[in-house]
Amino acid sequence: MAVKAWKASEVAQRVVNKNDLFILDVRNEDAYKDWKIEADSFQYLNIPYFELLDGVEEIMKEIPQNKEVLVVCAKEGSSQMVAEMLSDEGMDAAYLEGGMKAWSEHLEPVKVGDLPNGELYQFVRLGKGCLSYMAVSGNEAAVIDAVRMTDTFLQFAEEKGVEIKHVFDTHLHADHISGGREIAEKTGAVYWLPPKDAEEVVFEYAALEDKQQVKIGETSIDINALYSPGHTIGSTSFVIDNRYLLSGDILFIDSIGRPDLAGKADDWVGDLRETLYSRYKELSQELIVLPAHFMIMEEVNEDGSVQEKLGTLFEKNHGLNIDDEEKFRSLVTENLPPQPNSHQEIRQTNMGRITPELEKKREMEIGPNRCAVKA
Template identity: 40%
Template sequence: MTVGIVTPKELYDRIARREELFLLDVRLYDDFERWHVEGERVTTLNIPYVDFLAEEDFSWKKHLPTDRPLLVNCARGRSAKIVAEILERHGYDAAYLENGMIGWSEVYAPVTVVEEDEWKLIQLNRVGKGCLSYLLFSGTTALVVDAGRHVEEYLELASQHGAAIEHVIDTHLHADHISGGVELASRTGASYYISQSELQGALIPHTPLEQHRTWQFGAISVQVLAVPTPGHTPGSVSLLLNDRFLLTGDTVFVGGIGRPDLGGKSREWAQLLYETVFTTIAALPDDVLVLPAHYASRDEYHAGGFIGATLGTIRATNEVLRLDSRETFLEQIAAAGGSTPPNYQEITEINRGVKQVPVARALELESGPNRCAAKHTHL
């Protein structure tokens, strides 16, 4: 029996078109609760795979609709395929998600944030991970910020725009996913920039951001200002474009703030984060558009289809930015980090260039959502 197959990219396109979908997730309950496919018109039901294997127990039938197609999902696609075949034998219209959540974690969706006469900014949303990266185009030149490890996504977009990638920047040393910055720079001959303090003596070829605070980028004067915004990590930077768009990395999110505890110095880094939020970022006007490196909720979508919000909106809705004293901030933020991102140590070793892993291991390491926020406010 052959059941239907839906690719992760097809699923994203259907969610983006606001189709009504019914997803049956057959992973264990804890895995489902930790991380699953979401969408504005997506109904998701979790019934573990083993419940479908009992030969005479069909109690799962009372939970499933018979008047609409079912899309079955699991971790890698194998269990979902088996369950979809069982459902087909019982008269259901069923298909399964190819490669499951692993495949879903590799979908990248480009959204144009701004396009003016001579420059363009695209946000590349890795929807299954909540990771965000950026491509800035001006003339035939491209700059990439916080690239994921799937470097072909950036090469293809640059090619579509007739541009060569000349600059690659990581705003900080990522802990929840493998950066593609070094590989992308190597493939294109671009310069790779990251703060020297992020690499802790590692030998990755790079240009320290401390030496290049400002670029006049491309065919026009697009000011790219690297603003030191430590706290999530000691060398974190934000990039200010034309005084209007702030790429904040993991410093400030639409609904939260970067967690300062991943280096084992939560109190010390929270002090840095306080200065960043209430001195550096506080000096910027309300109409600056914040574009972060991660998000945790569909509530963080802008009406334009990207993840972002003006500083004025964030100041009004993000409770962390309204804390009235340094001590209150330190108490709440230093203690609010939650569980450490899975495989944090190994991922940071890879991103520092002291370890390499095959693709299969990279898939395992990146499984699950990002956990870079210390605190999130639901808008």
């Protein structure tokens, strides 16, 4: 029986639709524990590939006969061989084309709402937890927090018949490589960065200041910059059309941003509290929060989007409900997960100070995002 190769997009649809799937992950145990394809509806078995070199007979009883089976490895080769072994045993098995590297790079576009003469889209990077955005109005578009898979945004804009005029990063990212500058170079768009995060960059950019307005399209969309430090010293949020709050890595659906990725947790924790408990508190509680990351699949809605009202987050997000300032400081400085893989190299790349080859970039980003404080 021939084995099938599944694309990352096919797996993504099963994640969003909450379909059943059994995943046999043949990576080493430490890699599997650190990062895997997450879905509430999936079942998992982790058996390192080297334990299956003599065959799969001994694990057949652990694999259900009534579910689709997908074999996963880091790059593809090992999972294809194991899938063929399962096929020889009479099982209908598939493997993930491109392995976990491909899963890390897949973007799933989701419409999150309408704008004046346009729409707002969220690009969900399920394998990494990154969220990017494209605001469309008339025949123009703006991209916010683009990841490095720039062709996805360029092709999407072409399909929509719009021209990308502005590209923004809410802050200098440390967990993934930004595609913002590359998109700007390819389209002639203006590339905006918060100047307090850009003191070490080696390229030209437009300085994004507090309360600055940038308009796109035939019907104007105000992209109001809101200085909101805490995750980084320059972190800037956007209020789009007085309806959507793009919070960057300051506020997530189930958690809040960590202030230590530049090694300054004690210095920036006060800024983080000021942003969350004062600046955000002054905003309309009806704003829809659209963060730059999600941490767990419970944050993904039924329609595949990641969004929630600000007022709801002030009720339910633990990080927004710590009255005692010292308790807040302790939570933020003492509950930090390990820092993202290669975060210093990623920051240097986003500053333009180093230019790694593609395979090196892929290796730098492998693994989960770790931008949040653990509640």
